Amino acid sequence: MPFTIASSVSFEEDIKKSRFQAIAVPVENEQAVKDFLEHSKDLSTTHQCWAWKIGHNVRFNDDGEPSGTAGRPILATIEGNDLTNVLVLVNRWYGGIKLGTGGLARAYGGAAGQCLLLAEKIELIEKKKISFKCQFNEWAIFQYELNLHQIEYSEEYTAEGVTVMALLQVHQIQPLALKLQDVTRGREQLKIIEEPEND
Template sequence: MPYTLANLTELTEEIKKSRFIVKAAPITTADQAMQFIDHVSDPNATHNCWAWKIGQQYRFNDDGEPTSTAGRPILSAIEGQDCDQVVVVVIRYFGGIKLGTGGLIRAYGGSASHCLQQAELIELITRIPLQFHCYYNEWPIIENRLKELDAIIENQEFDAEGVKVDIAITKDKLQHLQKSISDITRGRVVIEL
């Protein structure tokens, strides 16, 4: 089950006199990731390397370090901690000792991993978006059933005949919801995915 961060998490590590400052945050869009990266990056640092992941989308950047020695290991740390909807920036202040390719991979990946390990995580629950329309007299009963099934009511639109509802529900409760709504509306309401 994937996790995201509850809030901003920071960690500082010193590796062979280089200082690595890790900042990780929850995100839901690529724009949020880029804004966070721009906000926390230090122009005075030697390198501001980063990675983010949202579902199947991801990006990473080595910011001048040798190819795939910083951004890729940070992304691997995100995936290794089973995180999603997360951005991680590792700010490096060079301390005078070269780490070599393997050392850079271990430093960036390890510091990102340590930061995520200490972070407060929230389980990401995948929900399916659904839509249906019901009569006014059916809505209070259906609304109670939605609460029992931990469905999220995302939008309600009232018209002359009733209520058009957009909800999100976990896959394991979908069949139960479909049966409940069918029973309440005598098979008249069809849920649209």
Template sequence: MPFTLDTTYRYEEEIKKSRFEAIAAPVDSEEAVKAFLALHKDITTTHQCWAWKIGHQLRFNDDGEPSGTAGRPILATIEGRELTNTIVLVNRWYGGIKLGTGGLVRAYGGCAGQCILLANKIELIEKQEYTFECGFAEWPILQYELKQLDIEYIEQYVEQGIIVDLKLQQDQVASFALRLQDVSRGRSQLCEPKA
């Protein structure tokens, strides 16, 4: 069962005079990853190493540290905690003592792991996209239902009524489809979007 983080977390520690700071946050797209990295860009650091995972997509970066000593251990920490839709950035300010490859792996992976241990994990519930059309008269009732169930939606007004694109959790599909048919007296159907 995949999990993500509820918000952004930070953890800091000093290892052999080098200061390490981990920042872990939820992300849901590559655009969110880019925005996170831009927000946390810090030119005072010696290295800014990171890893992220969104579904089956993943990336990591050693930012000048020896290959495989920073980004990969951070990613291993994310995967080891069954997280997805998560990014962890570990900043390092070099303190003058070399840690060696094993020391770097322990420092980056350990700092990322401590940060994630502080985090509140939440179950990531997959949502499926659907669409339906309804008349102007039914829309206020259906709009109220969507808001009560906290369902994300986008409405588009057209000449014959409203086209609604929405994201439903698997356990919401059957009951909402039934409610839609009820309110529209069978005229509206919940459909998967056309490719």
């Protein structure tokens, strides 16, 4: 069963006058990775190295550190903890003492590892994209339902009513489909949007 982390965590340590700060966050997709990295840009750092894993997809970046000394050890700690849908960013502020390639790999991997130890691991629950339509007067009922279960959704208003796209955990699909049939008296059906597998 794949696991991810419940929420973002961070860890800091000083190694030979360099400060290392690791931040681990759960991510749903590559856009979330881009948004987080963009938001975390820090010009005061010497290096911002990172790695992420979402499903079978992995990426890592040494950000100017010698090849293989930062991104790969960070990724190894994510995989070593059996985690997915996780991004770990390690910021380094250089303190004037070179650590050597082995020292760098230990420092980046170590900071990432300590950081992930602080995280609460949760079972990764599969989610599916769904869509449905309803009339304006029915939308409040569904909006209440989606908010109640903290379901991510977006709505689009058309001349005919409201078209809703949402991301549901697999076990939430059936109850919502029944609710939709009930409220719309069988007029509308819930559609599951199959996403192409990209391996």
